[in-house]
Amino acid sequence: MKLSVVGTGYVGLVTGTCFADMGNEVICVDNDPKKLELLNNQIVPIYEPGLERLFKRNIEKERLTFTDNLKQAVNNSDIIFLSLPTPQDEDGSADLKYVFAVAEEIGKILKENEDKDFKIIVNKSTVPVGTSEKTTALIKKAGVENFEVVSNPEFLREGFAVDDFMKPERVVIGAKSEQAKNIMKSLYEPFVRQGNPILIMDPQSSEVTKYAANSFLATKITFMNELANFCEAVGADVDLVRKGMGTDSRIGKRFLFPGIGYGGSCFPKDVNALIKTSIEKNSEMTLLKKVDQVNKKQKSVLLNKILNHFNGNIKGKKFAIWGLAFKPNTDDMREAPSITIIKGLLENGATVSAYDPAAMENAKFHFGDKIEYVHEQYDALKNSDALLILTEWNEFRNPEFDRIDNLLNQKLIFDGRNVYSTKQMNDLGYTYYSIGRVPIKK
Numbered sequence: 007m008k009l010s011v012v013g014t015g016y017v018g019l020v021t022g023t024c025f026a027d028m029g030n031e032v033i034c035v036d037n038d039p040k041k042l043e044l045l046n047n048q049i050v051p052i053y054e055p056g057l058e059r060l061f062k063r064n065i066e067k068e069r070l071t072f073t074d075n076l077k078q079a080v081n082n083s084d085i086i087f088l089s090l091p092t093p094q095d096e097d098g099s100a101d102l103k104y105v106f107a108v109a110e111e112i113g114k115i116l117k118e119n120e121d122k123d124f125k126i127i128v129n130k131s132t133v134p135v136g137t138s139e140k141t142t143a144l145i146k147k148a149g150v151e152n153f154e155v156v157s158n159p160e161f162l163r164e165g166f167a168v169d170d171f172m173k174p175e176r177v178v179i180g181a182k183s184e185q186a187k188n189i190m191k192s193l194y195e196p197f198v199r200q201g202n203p204i205l206i207m208d209p210q211s212s213e214v215t216k217y218a219a220n221s222f223l224a225t226k227i228t229f230m231n232e233l234a235n236f237c238e239a240v241g242a243d244v245d246l247v248r249k250g251m252g253t254d255s256r257i258g259k260r261f262l263f264p265g266i267g268y269g270g271s272c273f274p275k276d277v278n279a280l281i282k283t284s285i286e287k288n289s290e291m292t293l294l295k296k297v298d299q300v301n302k303k304q305k306s307v308l309l310n311k312i313l314n315h316f317n318g319n320i321k322g323k324k325f326a327i328w329g330l331a332f333k334p335n336t337d338d339m340r341e342a343p344s345i346t347i348i349k350g351l352l353e354n355g356a357t358v359s360a361y362d363p364a365a366m367e368n369a370k371f372h373f374g375d376k377i378e379y380v381h382e383q384y385d386a387l388k389n390s391d392a393l394l395i396l397t398e399w400n401e402f403r404n405p406e407f408d409r410i411d412n413l414l415n416q417k418l419i420f421d422g423r424n425v426y427s428t429k430q431m432n433d434l435g436y437t438y439y440s441i442g443r444v445p446i447k448k
């Protein structure tokens with residue numbers, strides 16, 4: 007099939023590349039000239055394991071191209087995917103200006119070519135319920151009829167995006183006509199050969215499904231974060247509790263790991279957007295309001311432990327940080343808990359030396375030259391008063407503790423991701439603070 011993908015970010019680039027890999031002809035459109043230059047030079051602008059090989063292969067096969075020319079892309083496609091940003095607006099709602107601006111342009115382009123075949127415009131961005139209808143109205147306003155707007159939310163996880171796209175646990179399609187449903191189904195069939203479902207529904211249900219999934223996951227992790235704080239207060243170990251509860255198949259073992267709050271480009275804004283829509287529709291989701299509040303508070307939990315340890319005074323102290331990205335296997339810094347923690351350290355007069363395997367370039371956007379960036383994890387430790395673990399990258403799991411001991415001013419670790427066992431830390435003689443486990447004080 008002939009496809010275009012408008013917005014070539016974390017979702018759009020993976021979507022375009024994976025569709026191309028199934029033999030489709032894909033034109034990716036972006037309006038960021040820097041990004042386009044990288045893409046046209048066969049450079050992947052984001053860190054996403056496994057993407058580069060597929061990306062290069064499909065460019066070489068001439069199935070994957072990049073342009074800023076929306077008209078050319080629309081005129082040469084049967085299906086046009088919108089994977090545009092839907093950031094949080096000031097009032098918490100999803101800002102749809104990027105989606106609507108492109109929809110209007112598509113309307114004008116289609117109007118110029120009225121003799122053209124039926125087109126499908128797909129909202130792959132996460133958009134509030136009712137957006138398919140609004141997008142349809144915008145395109146119709148241009149005087150176009152032979153098209154349908156379809157909702158097809160994306161569930162990929164950064165860090166596993168290629169695998170998730172290639173073997174989705176489910177594909178959700180919200181469409182009205184049999185024609186659109188059949189075209190979308192045949193596009194996705196090669197991805198679900200193992201039998202995972204393609205769930206066809208109405209656009210409203212499809213739009214709500216995406217917010218429901220993200221908000222439920224945000225709630226699950228927030229429950230564990232609050233439970234972890236409670237465990238610590240009563241001398242229980244959240245790791246043992248997690249295992250005890252997760253073996254119940256109704257609860258499940260996944261997504262029960264407590265930490266320093268969820269971040270990223272999706273959960274925070276999607277929870278807020280659902281709260282906002284629910285208020286607008288007089289069906290307020292009060293539970294989610296609490297989830298958002300608890301999560302914001304959780305981002306300061308580690309900072310509070312640090313301040314308490316140093317009796318409220320960290321002026322002149324230096325902290326080594328391992329991990330800046332909001333989660334491992336991505337370079338994405340959007341809403342990362344490291345931002346809250348590092349800002350807090352700096353405001354209290356401390357200095358920071360930081361290492362992340364992928365996110366340091368993006369971190370510079372947030373901290374500029376206010377912190378030191380090192381390219382080797384042990385370099386951050388030199389003359390530091392403590393090590394902070396803020397992202398659970400694999401390479402932090404089994405470090406050379408002898409080197410850490412030699413470089414740090416004292417054996418002190420604040421672990422926001424429970425990467426080490428308390429027994430190991432006790433045996434190694436560390437003062438060790440983690441989440442939901444009784445601290446070890448030496």
Ligand code: NAD
Pocket residue numbers: 012013014015016017018035036037038041089090091092104107108130131132133160161162163164271272
């Ligand atoms: P992103 O910011 O990484 O990418 C968006 C891209 O759109 C950028 O490259 C930007 O330059 C481009 N763009 C903006 N305006 C444009 C225009 N007028 N014409 C052409 N290109 C334009 O965003 P993302 O993380 O890929 O997210 C896109 C959507 O997918 C959002 O709604 C998000 O909530 C949703 N989503 C994201 C993830 C994720 O893990 N990142 C997962 C599922 C769903």
